[in-house]
Amino acid sequence: MAQDLLLPDSILPHLKSHRLGTTIHHFLETGSTNDAARQLAEQGSPEGTLVLAEEQTQGRGRLGRSWLSERGAGIYASILLRPVLKPRHTAILTLVAAVAGSEAIEQACGLRADIKWPNDLLLSGRKCCGILSEMQAGGDVIRYVIVGIGINVNHSDFPEELGRRATSLRIEGKRPYSRVAVLCEFLLRFELLYDELQRSNCLAVLQRWVDRSSFAFGKQVTVDLGSGKRVEGQTAGLSELGNLKVKLADGRVEEVMSGDIVAWR
Ligand code: BTN
Numbered sequence: 288m289a290q291d292l293l294l295p296d297s298i299l300p301h302l303k304s305h306r307l308g309t310t311i312h313h314f315l316e317t318g319s320t321n322d323a324a325r326q327l328a329e330q331g332s333p334e335g336t337l338v339l340a341e342e343q344t345q346g347r348g349r350l351g352r353s354w355l356s357e358r359g360a361g362i363y364a365s366i367l368l369r370p371v372l373k374p375r376h377t378a379i380l381t382l383v384a385a386v387a388g389s390e391a392i393e394q395a396c397g398l399r400a401d402i403k404w405p406n407d408l409l410l411s412g413r414k415c416c417g418i419l420s421e422m423q424a425g426g427d428v429i430r431y432v433i434v435g436i437g438i439n440v441n442h443s444d445f446p447e448e449l450g451r452r453a454t455s456l457r458i459e460g461k462r463p464y465s466r467v468a469v470l471c472e473f474l475l476r477f478e479l480l481y482d483e484l485q486r487s488n489c490l491a492v493l494q495r496w497v498d499r500s501s502f503a504f505g506k507q508v509t510v511d512l513g514s515g516k517r518v519e520g521q522t523a524g525l526s527e528l529g530n531l532k533v534k535l536a537d538g539r540v541e542e543v544m545s546g547d548i549v550a551w552r
Contacts, residue, residue, distance in 0.1 A: 291359075291465060291466055291467060292341065292359070293313060293339045293341065293362070293364075293466055293467065293470065294313055295311040295313060297467050298311060298467055298470065298471065299311075301467055301468065301471045302471055302474065303471055303472075303474070303475040304335075304471075304474040304475045304477075304478040305478065306334065306335040306478060307335045307337065307366055307474045307477060307478045307481075308335065308337040308366075308470075308471075308474045309335055310332065310333060310335065310336045310337065311336075311337045311338075311339060312327065312336070312337070312338045312339070313339045313340075313341075314338070314339070314340040314341070315340070315341050315342065316340065316341065316342045316343075316344060316358075317338075317340045317342075317343060317344070318343065318344055318345040319343055319345050319346055319347050319435075320338040320339065320340050320343060320363050320364060320365040320435060321347060321365045321419060321421055321433050321435040322345075323338045323340075323365070324336065324338040324365035324366070324367050324433045324435070325421070325423075325433055327367060328367050328423070328430075328431045328433065332367055333367075333369075334367060334368055334369040335366065335367065335368075336366070336367040337364060337365070337366055337367075337474070338364065338365045338366075338367075339362075339363065339364050339470075340356070340363045341358050341359050341363075342356055342357070342358035342359070342363075343356035343363050344356075346363060346437065347419060347435075348417055348419060348437075349417065349419055349547070350513070350547060354417065354419075354437050355445070355446070355449060355453075356437065357442055359441075360439070360440065360441045360442045360443075360455070361437060361438055361439050361440050361441070361442060361455075361466075362436065362437065362438040362440055362466050362469060362470050362473075363435075363437055364435070364436050364437075364470065365433050365434065365435040365436075366433070366434045366435075366436075366474075366477070367431060367432075367433060368380070368431060368432045368433075368434060368481070369429075369430070369431050369432075370429055370432060370481070370484075370485060371485055372429060372484070372485065373427065373429075374422065374424045374427060374428075374429055375528055376484070376489065376528070377420060377422050377429065377432055378405070378528060378529040378530070378544070379484060379489055379492065379493065379528065379529045380420060380432060380434065380481070380484065381405055381406050381418055381420040381434070381529075382405055382406060382492070382493065382496045382525075382529045383477065383480045383481060383484055383492050383495075383496075384406060384418045384420070384434050384436060384477055385402045385405070385406035385407075385408060385416075385418055385496065385499075386402070386476075386480060386492070386495045386496050386499055387473055387476040387477035387480055388400070388408050388416050388418070388436060388438065388473055389401075389402055389408055389499050390472075390476045390499075391469055391470075391472035391473035391475075391476050392408065392415070392416070392438075392456065392469065394472045394476075395464065395465070395468045395469045395472045396456050396460055396464050396469065397460070398410055398456060398459055398460055400415060400416065401499070401500060401501050401502070402496060402499050402500040402502065403500070403502050403548055403551075404500065404502050404503075404522075404525075404531045404548060405529065405531070406418040408438075410454050410456070410459040411454060411459060413451075413452055413453055413454035414439075414452055414453050414454070415438065415439045415453070415454050415455060415456060415459070416436065416437065416438045416439065417436075417437050418434065418435065418436050418437075419434075419435040419436075419437075420432055420433065420434050420435070421433045421435070434477075436473070438456070438466075438469060438473075439453060439454065439455035439456065440455060440456050440457065440463075440464055440466050440469060441455065441456070441457045441463045441464065441466070442455035442457065442458070443455070443457060443458070444458075456469070480492055480495065489527060490527065493525050493527070493529060496525065496529075497524065497525065502522055502531075502548065502551070503522060503524055503525065504522055504523060504524055505521060505522065506521065506522045506551050506552070507519075507520070507521055507551065507552050508520065508521070508522055508533065508548050508550065508551045509548070509549050509550040509551070510531070510533065510543050510546040510547065510548050510549070511546055511547045511548075511549045512543065512545070512546045513545075513546065517549075518533050518535070518541055518543060518546070519533075519535070519536075520533040520534050520535040520536065520541070521533065521534045522534075523540055526542050528544075530542040530543055530544050531543045531546075
């Protein structure tokens with residue numbers, strides 16, 4: 288196990304990305320790597336700074352949820368980006384991270400993870416990876432974005448309630464995997480897609496998401512929009528900003544910017 292700690296010395300020899308992950312801050316324990324990355328961003332840390340923790344005591348998920356961060360079992364990582372993008376394009380950045388995660392898991396472990404909009408990775412219908420992007424912007428200019436990713440790599444089980452919805456690469460592949468290998472593959476693939484996005488190639492990266500997600504078209508979904516509102520219908524692709532298009536029973540198409548797919552078939 289010791290050689291698989293996510294220490295800079297273990298990662299740097301395997302790093303294939305050129306900018307993401309060249310500066311690494313490693314914690315045995317921290318509240319949330321996203322918070323640590325935000326502090327570093329405010330202190331002027333460069334783009335690509337990577338914050339890693341073996342354990343998070345206050346791991347955060349989307350929509351105010353918490354993220355279970357068992358010591359040494361998963362990847363708990365945050366990347367600091369200073370993108371040249373309009374704030375409205377940051378949603379696509381999050382979709383890009385999901386594509387990179389799915390590609391990395393396939394390359395490093397041979398497991399094909401589906402993407403549930405916007406950015407949950409599923410194996411056998413259960414979640415193995417989540418992404419939380421947080422942005423600081425002033426007017427129409429992005430100061431920085433923190434992309435936080437949690438991957439359940441070597442968890443052998445989960446607390447009962449969570450176990451109905453969560454899984455790990457180890458549970459699905461029936462063997463442990465190298466966190467270093469998954470992480471380095473993720474950083475490479477994310478960097479390539481991120482560069483493509485900044486070359487204004489939004490449509491190309493959205494197509495990569497569509498190609499990897501069974502949720503893109505023809506899935507019957509219920510989307511929780513918060514505040515007691517829900518949308519039900521059949522998925523009909525993504526808008527150019529990465530919103531989910533849902534065709535309602537009356538034929539109208541609604542674009543969902545933010546929400547949670549709570550039921551699907
Ligand atoms: C979600 O699916 O709700 C998003 C989960 C994101 C979890 C990661 S773990 C590393 C980073 N630090 C956090 O506190 N959250 C993200």
